[in-house]
Amino acid sequence: MDKIVLKNMAFYGYHGNLTSEQEQGQRFFVDVEITTDLTKAGQSDQLEDSINYVEVYELVESVMTGEKHNLLERLGALIADSLYQHYQGIVGLSVTVRKPSVPIAGILDYVEVVTTRGQI
Template identity: 70%
Template sequence: MDKIVLKNMGFYAYHGNLPSETTQGQRFFVDVTVLADLTKPGQTDQLEDSINYVDIYDTVERIMTETPYKLLERVGSLIADELWNSNKGIVGLAVTVRKPSVPISGMLDYVEVTITRGQI
């Protein structure tokens, strides 16, 4: 299956459970992988035959920045559901939301949640 991948999209947002997370905000990073048959756009070279990755970015940006949520699971699910329901050619997708500045006293690079729909 063919893929469209948007990797490491960065956003400043206010998601989290702690008051400091919802008032100060922090950086989040999102990856989206879309599985689709891209044979037709590969032959026609027409955007209307493909899945527009600018639209994917715009959807992710809107969901990441408009409304604060407590859980990465919620944010990832909202993104996955909207992409899944608004793009008829998608047969599978994965949305990964990463939070590098987590309130954990140990050392780690980030926490991430991956939400999938369809065949991955």
């Protein structure tokens, strides 16, 4: 199987379980890895035979900059389920949502949640 990967997309959103997170907002980073068969696209050189990664980016952006959510788990599920509904050729996918500014009294780079669907 082949893969299309969008790595480290950055968005400013108002997600979090704390009121201050939903009021002030913060940066989030998202990776999407889509498993699919790209044989036809590789032969035809036509976008309609592939998964349009510009549209994938726009879908992720709409979730990340849209409605407020409490959990990274919810954001990952919304992105994964929306991609599955939009594209029929997806065999599996992985959505990673990272939050570097977490309300944890400790030192860490970020917290991330990885949501998977199908065969990766």
